[in-house]
Amino acid sequence: MVYKSIFTALTDKALVKPLLEKASALAADYGAHLDVLCLGVDRTQVGYYYAGASAAVIQETMERTKAEAEELEELAKAELTKLGGRWSTDSAVAQLGDLGRHVAARSRFTDIAVLPTPYGEGRGLELEPVVEAAMFDGQVPVIVVPDAATPSAKPKRVVIAWNESREALDAIRAALPILITAENVHITVIDPPVHGPNRSDPGGMLAQYLSRHGIHAEIDVLSKTVPRISDVLRRHASEIGADMIVMGAYGHSRFREAILGGATRNMLEEANVPVFMSH
Incomplete structure (x- = not known):
């Protein structure tokens, strides 16, 4: 089998350029299509708000998260246009506890996922469940890539x-x-x-x-x-x-x-x- 469909997920603007460069390089090596999911993550866990939280507060949070997802997708499209190759993007909004469903729905129809290291300085809480969701719920192998490394289809x-x-x-x-x-x-x-x-x-x-x-x-x-x-x-x-x-x-x-x-x-x-x- 050759990997012909590669998945990645974006949740942080700071990771758009480095992650897409790595994933696009691997996709180019395999002649594969790159599927990019841009996730706006509600890290406040709205579903567990304190009693009395108003609908207006919840609505404001969801609108802000949706705007983040749309901004991520626009940044991703601009970067992917520069990088070339075959790619597609999609956006979604999710609470922190519901990331797995969204990641699994997109990753399960791909051959492999390329994701950033989920731990370390500046890493968000959502990166760990994204990696786990791809492996456990999406049932795809994952290449976790440190900041200073780039995956290759032909490692020495x-x-x-x-x-x-x-x-x-x-x-x-x-x-x-x-x-x-x-x-x-x-x-x-x-x-x-x-x-x-x-x-x-x-x-x-x-x-x-x-x-x-x-x-x-x-x-x-x-x-x-x-x-x-x-x-x-x-x-x-x-x-x-x-x-x-x-x-x-x-x-x-x-x-x-x-x-x-x-x-x-x-x-x-x-x-x-x-x-x-x-x-």
Whole structure:
């Protein structure tokens, strides 16, 4: 499969130019159509207003949010006209708690989503549910792109985070069009189990599977020398000069990830290369 329809969502004027540049570049590489959803987000959670809130206040909030969505769409159209390629835009208004429905409705009919890192300075609360909605509700793989990185359809070196989980294998299958074009693929296994069917050859069956797609993958077995799995992965990616990390998302519940942290959340907080995720 080749990605022919790419989705992205805009919720912040500051991200219009950098995000569309990255998404458009990837769409151009694949000869794909870029679908852009411009979301005006009501961050005041009008549905949970204090008792006695007037209809006028609610109406004013919705009008302001609608104006933000329309402004985002106009900015997006201007930027996309300069960038060229095949694209379309749409706008919508949503409360913070209702983002998933709008994102899913548009993203589910695309092949992949390109979205900004949801955490960090200046990032709005809506970016995390947008990423999650695309993966969970839209059921599309997502490339999360840090500010200083640009995704490529033909990365030179890709790190696969492999822990034998369903989520990891789903991400690998979804990333096959990228892995096939990569020059080097590194299956990275951290502290493989000492008991189990693959203990003597961790990553071997995956390497065999990839080889049948014409992908020659190296297997890197690493020790967890620092407290967090994400730190081991990021350090390894940096050491070998990787252009992308492929990993399964949210092996634990999203609630547990949010409260306690986890490889998914930690990676999204601190990644400096594009992260390809699927669930």
